[in-house]
Each structure stands twice: as structure tokens, then as C-alpha cells.
Amino acid sequence: MKRRLLLVSNSTLYGGGYLDHCQQEIKQFFGDHVKKILFVPYALKDRDTYASTARKKFTSLGYELDSVHEAADPVEAVKRAEGIFIGGGNTFRLLKTLYDHKLVSEIQRRVLVDGVPYMGSSAGTNVSTISIHTTNDMPIVYPPSLDAIGLVPFNINPHYVDPDPNSRHMGETREQRILQFHEEPDTPHVLGLREGSMLLVEGHKATLLGSTNARLFPRGEAATEFTPGSDLSFLLTD
């Protein structure tokens, strides 16, 4: 399997600029071979501004960037893409728009069959997994399904946060929400990627990268912590 994925928890880390905290990983991931990235801005309303932010960053890293929302035929744009980057925003809006433009299966084919490298950040990481059942976002629109592109057979929770021991807020903690997900039948493992964390997938190998630990919620077992550099390839065998 040719699959190559860089799945980033968050686009901006506290105190830094857009994608600053993962720029070395981005350059290593797309390498010298890819010249132009196809950007998917559907998670935010203002696609022009979003594409210009992404273009500025990728240009500074030595890549050209086309935004799929400027393409006359989005499916055709995906068919020709050398590399794909789906940015963050609202996960429901993003997935619905991917379905509206018939891009879900086409992106899956390009990445899993043709080996086109796929980078996702935040909502773009959610949609790369088996489903968006573990997004943090508000369901502002209703997608035709919560099944997503399915590039990996498990779920990710981006922006994972630990409970705040000083909080007086009584809404569910993130961990409680994920445990509620696992109360439902046949739900897969959930990898909680804290801000600063990312997962690199190359074929059947998965490696945790970044500056923070990740918290894995295996279905029906206690959660465990993994340090950067950990081999998480076992998540890829469903």
C-alpha cells in the first residue's frame, strides 16, 4: 500500500503562526518531488482568504498551491493532484462539501491507490479517518453521512485536551465524550492528538511526531499515553 499521510492536530500552536509548528515535518513529508499542492478550504466560509493564507505558507516552504475551490471541476483537480492538503475549520461543513462535490471517494482512490501524499490539519485530519464521529465541532450543517474518507481504520480526536482540575464547568470533559462514543457498538479506537502532535503514516507504518504526548483510547480498555517517536502501526490493522 502506497499510502502516505501527515495528520496534524492543529493548524496553529499557541504563540506561533499558521502551520509554523509543523513546517519541518511538512517539508520532509512532501519532499522535493512534489511541486504543487492541492488545497481544500471547504471547512471555512471565506475560501479566498483561507487559500491565500495557505498559499503564503506553502510558497514560503517552496511549494506552489492551487485551491480546489478555484477549479472549474473539483474532481478533475483531485485526479491531477500531486499532493493534497485539507485545512481545518468546521468538520461538518467540510465533510458535507466534500460529499456535495463528490470528492470523498476520489480523494480516497488517489491516496490509497495512486499514493498521492495527503496532509490534514484539525478538521482535515478528522475527515481523513474512518468517520467524523469524534470531531469537537458544532454540527452547523447535516452531512449525508458521518463516514469520512477512510484513509485509516480508526478515529482521531484533534485538539485533544486534558480535564482542567480547576474548572467549575459541568459539561462533559473530552475524555468523557470519547468514552460515550465507545459505549456505542462497533466503535474503533480513538487517538487523542493534543495540540502540537501529529501522526505520520507511511504504508503500514504509523509514527507519532511533534512536541507532545498523544492519548490513545482503545475500545474497551484503559487509555494509554504515547510519547513522540512512538510506533503506532498497530492502529492500522483493523
Added chain:
Amino acid sequence: MKRRLLLVSNSTLYGGGYLDHCQQEIKQFFGDHVKKILFVPYALKDRDTYASTARKKFTSLGYELDSVHEAADPVEAVKRAEGIFIGGGNTFRLLKTLYDHKLVSEIQRRVLVDGVPYMGSSAGTNVSTISIHTTNDMPIVYPPSLDAIGLVPFNINPHYVDPDPNSRHMGETREQRILQFHEEPDTPHVLGLREGSMLLVEGHKATLLGSTNARLFPRGEAATEFTPGSDLSFLLTD
């Protein structure tokens, strides 16, 4: 219109017990006329434990309580209910189960046509409104629609929280999430009910109750704050 609703932000307020912070309002709302409440525990997995918690509290307030999950025919139980209380938990699971049991339209009819008093808390407040598009919960299951019981023509965001100025977390604030909802076409006003807050609806009159201000996000206008006691009846005219 006979409609009578008590829509509570949260079931438990920091430092208190289950429904303690709104027990006076509950007694005033159901009054002496209602003897038995029909409880809907679908938002949590363990319905028996949930019903027993609710029964204990309502018994202490002088009401009997039946749980709909113990009824042979849930629709029949709603048809006979003197008063309805839907508790909190996961909003997606709650709404899906209401649809699975064909209770959405039956509860709507009992409340709007027959004048059966309806109390909701947290997820039970979300499902009472026009839709669950402004829930905070994780989409752990996929309901057939996000349209809800529609007892009021606007949206509520329960457990509303203000941004934490000391936070280094880069996920969207609650306000940003609600503003993203309003970027979508034809979205209604959103009432952010902070923990401790509740809305009393009697016919065409709506009054804010509780111990905290509420924050209203009118579509396309700046957010405004309302103090307890405020008349919010204008929200009922869509």
C-alpha cells in the same frame, strides 16, 4: 397556544447535587396539578441508573416518576403523560433514540396541542428547540435528521461558556462556533444559556430565570446579554 416549557442549561451546578439549583423552579413549573412525570433517559447509556437518579430527585419534590424506557409502548406512554422531563447526556444519541421510537412528533403534539408541561435539561433542552445544530456534544451516532422537536423556533446553546483569556488552547471558542453556525443560510437566533440559567416559556411569553446572565446571538447582529428576569418573548415570533 398552551405551550409550557422549562428549559434548563445544565442538570448539575458546580458544588450542588442533581437538579438542586433549579428545584424551586421545577416545583413551580409542574405545580400541584401534575402528579406524575414521564422521564426520558435516552441521552445516557445506563437508563436504569439514570431513571433511578431522576426518580429520587422528583420524589423528594413530591412527584412520582415513570421512565419511558420501562414502558412497553413508548408512544403510548407519551400519549398518557401528565408532564415530560428529558434529561441530559449525549444529544445525538438522545435525538436518534427519539426518532427510533417515533417520539419526536408525538411529544411535539402533546406539548403544543395538549399543553403537557415539558422540562428539558442540557441535551433535553437542545432537542426541545428547532434543531440540535448548536449542541456541544460529540456526534457519537448519526440521527436521521438534526431537526428536533421544535417547541420553540430558535436554537439554544446549553452550558454556554465565555472564552478563557488565559487559555493556550487553539480550538474554536463557543462564540466562534455559534458565529460559524450563523454563516450558514437561514439559521435562527441562538440563545447561549450559561450554567445556572434557564428559560421559562408560557404560551407566547418567555422569561429568563436562574442565577446568571444569558448571551443572545441574533443572526447577523452583535451578541447581547440578558439578566435573569428578562422578557425574551420576542424569540418566540419567528
